[in-house]
Amino acid sequence: MESLINLGSRTLGKASALGRAFLMLMGAIVARPQPLKNTPLVINQIYVVGVQSLLIILVSGLFIGMVMGLQGYTILVSYGAEGSLGPMVALSLLRELGPVVTALLFAGRAGSALTAEIGLMKATEQLSSLEMMAVDPLRRIVAPRFWAGMISMPLLAIIFSAVGILGGHLVGVDWLGVDSGTYWSVMQATVDFDKDIMNGVIKSILFAMVCTWIAIFKGYDAIPTSEGISKATTQTVVYSSLAVLGLDFVLTALMFGIE
Amino acid sequence: MGNLVEIDNLTFYRGERVIYDNISLTIEKGKTTAIMGPSGIGKTTLLRLIGGQLRPDSGDIRFKGESIPAMNRRTLFKARRQMSMLFQSGALFTDMTVFDNVAFPLREHTKLSEDLIRTMVLMKLQAVGLRGAADLMPSELSGGMARRAALARAISLDPDLIMYDEPFAGQDPISMGVLVKLIKGLNDALNLTSVVVTHDVTEVMTIADYIYILAEQRIIGEGTPEQIRQSESPLVQQFLQGQADGPVPFHFPAQSLENALLGGA
Ligand SMILES: Nc1ncnc2c1ncn2[C@@H]1O[C@H](COP(=O)(O)OP(=O)(O)O)[C@@H](O)[C@H]1O
Ligand SMILES: [Mg+2]
Numbered sequence: 362m363e364s365l366i367n368l369g370s371r372t373l374g375k376a377s378a379l380g381r382a383f384l385m386l387m388g389a390i391v392a393r394p395q396p397l398k399n400t401p402l403v404i405n406q407i408y409v410v411g412v413q414s415l416l417i418i419l420v421s422g423l424f425i426g427m428v429m430g431l432q433g434y435t436i437l438v439s440y441g442a443e444g445s446l447g448p449m450v451a452l453s454l455l456r457e458l459g460p461v462v463t464a465l466l467f468a469g470r471a472g473s474a475l476t477a478e479i480g481l482m483k484a485t486e487q488l489s490s491l492e493m494m495a496v497d498p499l500r501r502i503v504a505p506r507f508w509a510g511m512i513s514m515p516l517l518a519i520i521f522s523a524v525g526i527l528g529g530h531l532v533g534v535d536w537l538g539v540d541s542g543t544y545w546s547v548m549q550a551t552v553d554f555d556k557d558i559m560n561g562v563i564k565s566i567l568f569a570m571v572c573t574w575i576a577i578f579k580g581y582d583a584i585p586t587s588e589g590i591s592k593a594t595t596q597t598v599v600y601s602s603l604a605v606l607g608l609d610f611v612l613t614a615l616m617f618g619i620e
Numbered sequence: 621m622g623n624l625v626e627i628d629n630l631t632f633y634r635g636e637r638v639i640y641d642n643i644s645l646t647i648e649k650g651k652t653t654a655i656m657g658p659s660g661i662g663k664t665t666l667l668r669l670i671g672g673q674l675r676p677d678s679g680d681i682r683f684k685g686e687s688i689p690a691m692n693r694r695t696l697f698k699a700r701r702q703m704s705m706l707f708q709s710g711a712l713f714t715d716m717t718v719f720d721n722v723a724f725p726l727r728e729h730t731k732l733s734e735d736l737i738r739t740m741v742l743m744k745l746q747a748v749g750l751r752g753a754a755d756l757m758p759s760e761l762s763g764g765m766a767r768r769a770a771l772a773r774a775i776s777l778d779p780d781l782i783m784y785d786e787p788f789a790g791q792d793p794i795s796m797g798v799l800v801k802l803i804k805g806l807n808d809a810l811n812l813t814s815v816v817v818t819h820d821v822t823e824v825m826t827i828a829d830y831i832y833i834l835a836e837q838r839i840i841g842e843g844t845p846e847q848i849r850q851s852e853s854p855l856v857q858q859f860l861q862g863q864a865d866g867p868v869p870f871h872f873p874a875q876s877l878e879n880a881l882l883g884g885a
Contacts, residue, residue, distance in 0.1 A: 482714075490711035493671050494725050495700040 382578040388497075389504040389577075402505035403512070410471040410506070411513030415520070417470055418463060422521040425458060426450060426528025433529070434537050443539050447548035450529035451522075455552065455561040456617065459522035461609050464568035467514050468601035472576035475506055476597040479580025480590035488581075503577050510573030511566070518565035560616045564609065571608060572601045624649045624781055624813045625670055630679035632662070632669060639665055641837040642679070647781075652807050652814040654824040656859070657834030663817040664708070666834075667783045670815075671705055672696045683781070701729060703781040708789060710770040712758040718745070719754040722773045729777060744772040747809075748802060764795025768802065775806060782806075783815045788823050796820075800827055821860055825849070833859055 429450045437443045479502065482488050488498045526548075533539045552558065576597045583593035625647040632640040639662040647653045657663055668674045670681055672688045681688045683699055691699060712721050722741045726732060732740070745751040748768040758766055767787060774782055784803065788796050804827045807814045818824050824831070825845045833841040833848070833856055841848060841856035848856065874880070 485709050485714070486707040486711040487713055489668075489673060490705070490707055492673060493700055493703070493705045494728065495697040496725075496728050497697075 378582065381582060382574065385499065385503065385578055385581055386507070386574055388499040389507055395500065399500075399505055399508075402501070403508045406505045406509030407513055410467075410475065410509050411517065414467060414470045414513070414517060417466055418517045418521050419524055421462060421466055422459075422524035423528040423531075425462060425521075426454065426525030426530075427532045429453060429458075429525065430529035430532030430537070434533050434539065443533075443537075444543045444547055446529065446533045446539050447544040447546075448551035450533070451526050451548045451552050452557060454522040454525040455557045457609070457613070459518045459525065460561050460565035460568055461605060463514060463518040463521045463565060464572055464605040465602055467510075467517065467569075468572050468576070468598050468605070471510070471513075472572050472597050472601050473594045475510075475573070475576040476580040476583070476594045477590060479503070479506075479577060480583035480585065480593050483581065483583060484585035484587075484590060503581060506577055507573050510576070511569050514569035514572065515562055515565040518561065518568075522561070556616075560612075564612050564616075567608060567612065568605050571604045575601045575604065622649050623647060624684060625815075626680075626682045626685075627670075628680045628682075630669070630681065631677050632665065632674070633677050634665075638837050640676075643834075643837075643839050644679075645832050645839060645842070647813060647815055648830065649813050650807075650811060651829040652803070652816060652827055654816045654818065654828035654831045655834060656818060656821065656824060656831060658819060658859070661834050662837075663834065664785050667705060667785055667815070667817060670783065671700065671703065701777060702779055703783065704774040704777070704779040705783045706767070706770055706774045706785060706787060708785045710758075710766040712761075712766055712770055712773070714758050716758075717754065718750065718756050718758065718761070718769045718772075721758070721769060722776050725773065725777045740776065741772075744776050745769075747775070747806070748772045749798075762795075764791050764798065767791070767795075767799065771802065771806075775810065775812075778810065779812070781813045781815070783817070785817050786819070787816065788818055788820045796823060803827055821862070835859065 430446065433446050433449045434443055437446055437449065479488075482498075482502065488502065491498045491501060530541070530544055534541045534544050579593040579597045579600070580590075583589045623646040627643065627645050629642050629644055630640050631638070631642050645655075655663055655666065665674065669676055670683070670688065672691065675689050683703065686695075686699065688696070688699065712718070713724065716724070719741055722744055723737050726737045726740060730737075742751055742754065745754055748771050750765060750768055750772065753761065753765060753769070758769070761769060787799050787803065791799060800823050803814060803816065806812060807827075816824060816828065825848075828845055830844060831842065831848050832839050835855060840859075841851050841853050843851065849860070851857065
């Protein structure tokens with residue numbers, strides 16, 4: 362009985378959190394947008410969440426591409442199919458690894474920072490202070506960060522894939538001796554713009570929405586104490602990662618699974 | 621002169637807990653009203669109720685005769701431009717300089733030119749003695765300076781009502797004296813109405829025109845500083861003299877110690 366009550370109240374708690382998250386997002390992006398005033402704020406935030414994540418994206422993309430070049434080569438060469446290394450690297454990156462790994466890195470690098478920043482603003486009464494100055498914190502603080510995440514992450518995912526393809530080239534062609542012309546031309550012949558590139562971009566737009574939404578909501582809804590903020594920051598990374606991986610399976614099934 | 625804020629039969633709950641049980645008070649225009657009471661009694665809550673950030677469970681709060689809880693978002697935001705609140709932590713925006721912090725309300729709510737804004741900001745900073753600190757970041761300020769910078773921001777739109785949440789908490793004696801002087805001086809110079817929430821008895825006695833003392837979900841004493849000092853209420857006297865035990869018990873309600881030690885439920 363006790364556990365049943367517990368389960369019920371937890372479910373209610375989650376449901377009401379979901380409701381609050383929804384209301385927050387609506388309040389931030391649907392009601393009363395002010396493009397003129399917001400654009401500089403969004404650009405500023407793109408710098409914070411996007412540009413500052415660039416280095417980790419570049420380095421990770423390069424290494425993942427190199428690993429794929431190495432693994433792909435050793436597997437393909439035993440079938441004499443090392444000419445297919447290019448499409449193998451490119452398709453894995455564009456369809457899966459680019460959007461997914463970028464989202465995971467984004468959650469760790471930018472999402473956690475967003476949660477901590479907004480949570481601290483709440484704890485230090487900056488959000489209340491805005492409200493008392495008749496400035497809506499949803500519009501002033503939350504909305505620009507949301508749009509910055511939505512714009513940055515798909516771009517980061519494309520950069521990730523591009524660098525990864527170069528990393529694959531570095532190992533497969535420059536080191537292991539696959540023919541460079543083959544690497545590129547087979548890739549070009551195989552990769553389909555709509556099916557592969559666009560689907561990857563759609564994935565990363567959805568991941569961007571989920572990750573940024575979780576990050577700003579966790580900060581906005583954090584209990585304004587040090588424990589509250591540290592818990593919210595951890596939850597941002599955990600929830601975003603799980604949501605991205607789960608959503609990725611669903612999207613893959615929809616996009617590539619059923620022919 | 622009339623009342624700027626009127627609170628009628630206000631009741632407010634936090635969950636199951638009663639914070640205010642049917643209290644009424646008024647804040648007279650042009651005066652400095654102090655609201656005193658022990659920590660956790662709900663002083664900040666009262667300011668948030670006046671500012672419309674919280675809604676009362678029953679009763680009414682009127683600002684310039686208009687009911688705050690009945691306002692929609694637009695009219696509430698309009699009313700808020702005429703009041704400002706100095707939060708306990710100062711609540712300066714940590715990603716902006718002191719100058720930009722003070723300029724923030726002006727840039728948000730007016731269409732003044734940057735030149736004019738600059739003049740106004742420097743005047744406000746001059747008033748709190750921080751013109752030289754305009755280009756510093758909030759993290760570079762001492763506690764007392766941060767509070768003064770926040771004060772400059774709070775008066776940048778020339779509000780009618782300014783609410784101070786524990787302005788003296790955690791200040792050294794010198795910055796405390798500075799703040800006391802500033803609050804009094806600004807109230808007179810700018811024709812403000814001030815509400816000072818605090819538990820520092822001596823400071824507030826020197827600047828307040830009228831004092832309310834809160835305890836046990838209600839107002840236990842009110843009057844001018846002189847009347848309060850001479851109050852015969854034991855509750856008021858316990859608070860003024862800072863006695864640990866008295867009508868306000870030292871112990872949080874609990875079962876008796878014997879029972880607890882003997883493991884009785
Ligand atoms: N957001 C909140 N949720 C629930 N309870 C709160 C919240 N904020 C304050 N309280 C409770 O309300 C009571 C009054 O708080 P507050 O107004 O901050 O007191 P004061 O300013 O007099 O120290 C406190 O006991 C506090 O625990
Ligand atoms: Mg307080």
